[in-house]
Amino acid sequence: MTLLFRAALTVCVLAGSLAAQTPALPLSAPPSPADAPSPEVLALRLSKTTPLGKKPDWSGLDAYQGVFTRAEFESAWREIYSTESGLPAPLKILADTVEVPTGQPLTPVKHIAFRPEGAPRPPQPARYWRAVEELPPQAGRPVLSDLKIALDPGHIGGAWARMEERFLSFQPGEAIQEGDLALITARVLQERLAALGAEVVLVREQPEPVTLQRPGDLMAEAAEILKEMGILNPAQSYEGLAGDAKSQTLQWQAEKLFYRVSEIHARAGRVNERIKPDLVLCLHLNAESWGAAEAPQFSPQNHLHILVNGCYSAVELEQADVRFEMLRRIFQRAHEQELPLAAAVADGMAFATGLPAYVYTTPNARRAAGNAHVYARNLLANRLYECPVVYLEPYVMNHEETYRRLIHGHWLGRTLIGGRLQTSALEDYAHGVVHGLTAYYQKHRRP
Secondary structure (H helix, E strand, O other), X not given: OOHHHHHHHHHHHHHHHHHHHOOOOOOOOOOOOOOOOOHHHHHHHHHOOOOOOOOOOHHHHHHHOOOOOHHHHHHHHHXXXXXXOOOOXXXXXXXXXXXXXXXXXXXXXXXXXOOOOOOOOOOOOOOOOOOHHHOOOOOOOOOOOOOEEEEEEOOOOHHHHHHHOOEEOOOOOOOEEHHHHHHHHHHHHHHHHHHOOOEEEEOOOOOOXXXXXXXXXXXXXXXXXXXXXXXXXXXXXXXXXXXXXXXXXXXXXXXXXXXXXXXXXXXXXXXXXXXXXXXXXXXXXXXXOOOOOOOOOOEOOOOEEEEEOOOEOOOHHHOHHHHHHHHHHHHOOHHHHHHHHHHHHHHHHHHHHOOOEOOOOOOOOEEEOOEEEEEEOOOHHHHHOOOOEEEEEXXXXXXXXXXXXXXOXXXXXXXXXXXEEEOOHHHHHHHHHHHHHHHHHHHHOOO
């Protein structure tokens, strides 16, 4: 058993006792006194934030006092934001409020009052994005007129692809990089969606990071992560190392903080403060495990899934910033837009690509929107971006036929690959997104 696994196991055990002590809904029996953490231990755990996360300003939830009924909140919690296992979170749904631990010693709990059942629904508190019913009437114009869409090409690509572990090559002289493929797809989509009337902005326009930080700037944070794992004197470099030994180095942890955490925080700043879109489409491609980077293996699997925000575990909700960001999404009603949007885009993508639905076998995701291709999952991007987010994961890059198609990039029509005429995988990707968005807004926006 590695140190990393032991640390993860310890966190899960602690979270179980916390969850049982403060159930959100009466889903499990209370713990025995011996199992319950002390108030001091509990307060310390609930005060922590995610790596590079900010301590929340809980007064930011005051605007949502009296906005939701208890039934509305419970429905969102049960159907989207909780795990299907029903594992309670460190918050309590009371008769007329939701009680949230803040992790702050002077104000340890925050109460957000429910609107009484039958009371008129108040105006939605200010937010920068608009729901479909808030858009101006279409009035004979292109179907996406007035809509502002941000396209977020996943990962970074370019010279950073190997560090990101998003570089795949089966023979010398050829390679695909997820960040580059996502950027190509974004540029195709930008033109297509603009032709339908949308204002379209790319969150990342080049194969370069949005964040100004680099791995060398994050060594102290990397050391702190390793310290919490019980590794007090980590190796500086992972040169010559692999597996657990590699992940327990300062270099590996700092690089991961750079491209997975700092980069997403920087993009969130760009989305929430500068672009302020009505919708973000996060463009990714999937992969199955391909083994060693220098000798990758093809996979027979090829599939599609679409993600919305949700499925928060008790362990995740021990972190103060995660609790705050989840509640903000609930009270802004982001899920009410995400679910039907994701279902429509999933239908369009399934039609265009012919891909079957991916099936999660892990508890970090749950089915959503009544669509086999759509899952709820708590990711950094779909939590930090404050507007509705549809997160796309089509194709398995190391599926042999898909890899051959992706090597050729984007094209129109058909070309001979593997002895038969085939369409571009990226063109099918773009076509599916356009088809889904068009169908959704034609159905739901005012004429």
